[in-house]
Amino acid sequence: MSAHAEHHHHEEDFLFKYVFSQDHKMIAKQFLVTGFTMGFIGMLMSTFFRLQLGWPGKSFTVLETFLGDWAPNGVLDPDKYLALVTIHGTIMVFFLLTAGLSGTFSNLLIPLQIGARDMASGFLNMLSYWFFLTSSIIMLYSLGVEGGPASGGWTIYPPLSALPQAIPGSGTGMTLWLVSMSLFIVSSLLGGLNYIVTIINLRTKGMKMTRMPLTIWAFFLTAILGVLSFPVLFSAALLLVFDRSFHTSFYLSDIYIAGEALGYDGGSPILFEHLFWFLGHPEVYIVLLPALGLSSEIISVNARKPIFGYRAMIGSMMAIGFISFIVWGHHMFMSGMNPFLGAVFTFTTLLVAIPSAVKVFNYLTTLFKGNLVFTPQMLFAVGLVSTFISGGLTGIILGDAALDINIHDTYFVVGHFHIVMGLSAIFGMFAGVYHWFPKLFTRMMNNKLGYAHFWITIVCAYGVFLPMHFMGFAGMPRRYYEYSNFPIFDGTLEIGTIISVFAIIAALGQVIFLINFVYSAIWGTKAPKNPWHSNTLEWTTPVEHIHGNWPGEIPEVHRWPYDYSKPGKELDYVPQTVPLEEGELDEGNHH
């Protein structure tokens, strides 16, 4: 036993164990709980504004109770509608699905699955969480300030986001948004660098890159995307701060507002759009790749079958990651940028469909002739494949500049990105929680509640987001408070109502998950060491959390992680720690 383990074995006091912990498992839990808390708030916001969208102008006591003077007489104020939509989007994309998803599972699984005692730097890891928490608190605090929180959409395009005269939320609310997001970016960079360094340096003996589970590959690529793109958002935000506070003109020019010509000159909002989407598009994959990684692992374990095309899966994730850096302009086809650029971005965007298609076919082939165990996590993983298909296909329409002309910024887009990014990532995250709950909380979650949770969620999720495509094809713009000023949209009222009903049921369905989560974390059945008969290293650690993860030596790895149902073996799984037999092939490492 090394000095290392001894050092950690003495009693720690509560504060350092639960609060200022540097242990990756505790930090993972902190990310998870904070992320889910933010997610629930974001979801609550969406149900509030869905009330207005489903029953425009109708008075709801619940709105008045929760939102106070944002909803005078129970009817949501148009300004505050935009505020809710903006913060909803921000929370969901960044706080739930970036920090909550990557933060939780990268932290939990990287050391456990590569065979490391902890992250390369426990201290930076702890800082990463604290920056995230501070950023969350500031974002929530901004809801209460004079003028309300940022309201210009999660994309915060200037001049709207730069000028309080344009929308009240662009005052203090926007300042706090920028402060919060800056801290968030710091958190994300600290986390990301740590993940990259850990994966490169701290793999246990025998853990070649080509023996890493796909989860780790996904976290690795995600961290690289984050480290390369978040700084660009940071600079975009910084220049916006300059424009807002020091009257520079990076993004602003020739503006006359509230009866006054402002002194800005020579800036371009399009510059901001480029900078924003240079992060914004990779961000979609920062959200999505971890979910794809988690589901690859889960599908393989629960199909009792190796993931089909391990190398192709890695290759396609790399391709997706790379291409995601050269497609940002597809958000700007109608921005006024040169149409030639539009053509280039159409080309690169549609290319993404190729690695995505490869992934889908590989998932399907993995299921083919498998021996499928339908745990709740398996259901969510299958759900992810479905949403990834449905949302990916509508992306082929949106990525085509000529078609985007007429559906850009309509509800079609809202339907598309919620399905492909929102649902896929959320499903991946839920799947991950059900699967790795034993590693997080040493206990098991309840199955039956898991089943109920899945079916309610997928039915309602499609119930919410499929109809939005029809609104888009009717030409209905997004970020509209209501449509009653347009007789041409009269027929669409019932679509809105149906969506809202599904949204409310979906939200209630998440209570099932919440109950299961809380109950199981405290009173759930104690987990066995390897409940899912899985091959990866995390299941060789003791159930109870200990510092350094393994009581003795870190195990050595001898094979790839997907030897499920290998012919000639007694069990239908062969953990990575089992040495290869004489003449046995290591599947990930030969062609």
Next chain:
Amino acid sequence: MTKFLIIVTGILGLAVVFQILRTFQLAAKLRGKNDWEVTDHENKTQALMMPIFMVFFFGFVIWQIMRWGHLALPEAASVHGEQTDMLLSVTWWIITPVFFITHILLFYFCYKFVYNKDRRADFYPHNNKLEMLWTIVPTIVLTCLIIYGLVTWNKTMTPIAEDTDHVLIELYGKQFDWTARYAGEDMRFGDANIRRIAGANVLGIDSADVNAADDKIVKGEFHLPVDKPVQFVFRSQDVIHSAYMPHFRAQMNCVPGMKTQFNFVPKYTTEEMRQKVGNPEFDYLVLCNKICGAAHYNMQIKIVVESQEDYDKWLAEQATFIASNEEAPVQPEKPEVVEAEAAAPAIENDSTKTE
């Protein structure tokens, strides 16, 4: 008091739920099982749910198409719009089968290959041929789509040649309405700059510019002649707006500090379109499609498409900039503006820099 009751009920409710869960847990234990272990029965049920869900899912999609399909925008009212719609149909014809086939495979495999303890999964880690196949086929299909898409895009976005007979119109967005300006006989707009906005001169037009004299400014609605190319120039005064004309398959952002453009040829008059959609009240519209503030949801202007004669007649009735400027009560402001310009040549430079 009610709040207190609600809280107490909530807590009690939770306690009850937790007790029930506890009971299940214990019952399972008594039967020598764990509540988290997937039983044979559960596995079969979940596997069966897959095709059931699929039927519901497809049914829901088809139901929506039947119920809401007619809400989709009517036939394109512009010439390039026909091609856009054609491209869209082709894309749909590619996507839809893929959607159904992959989903059928997904749910069928889930149903068919449910766990059976007497069987082993196939150990099938990869197959290079298969993987090549489903890399190459999508690549070919997408290459075709990309080429088709780019051809359509380039055609749509090519500006109208100067020597083609066309209408030149500026659409000017501000929180929260639209103003249209016709270039007039000379087919040139007078210089405009937000620093000259004053009184009735809402577009900040330079009245000293000879090109400005015959410009015509209209609000509330603007007219277009049918079958004649229209070149739009877009400007914004404050934040980004987007001029969305869905019936013409046309959209472009209006960006403060720069000019953007789009062009199309209207194909049907408002009257013809009313007959086509069977709604005597139908009107073409410009909607704002970029979040621009509290009243973003109500920033519109009507477009009337009519015959060349009607259009000429209507346009002749609209006052020119010079005329409206002369009769405007804010007349005294004019010299002031000119003076300011003389005093500050920087502003003069300004107004030309976006050209």
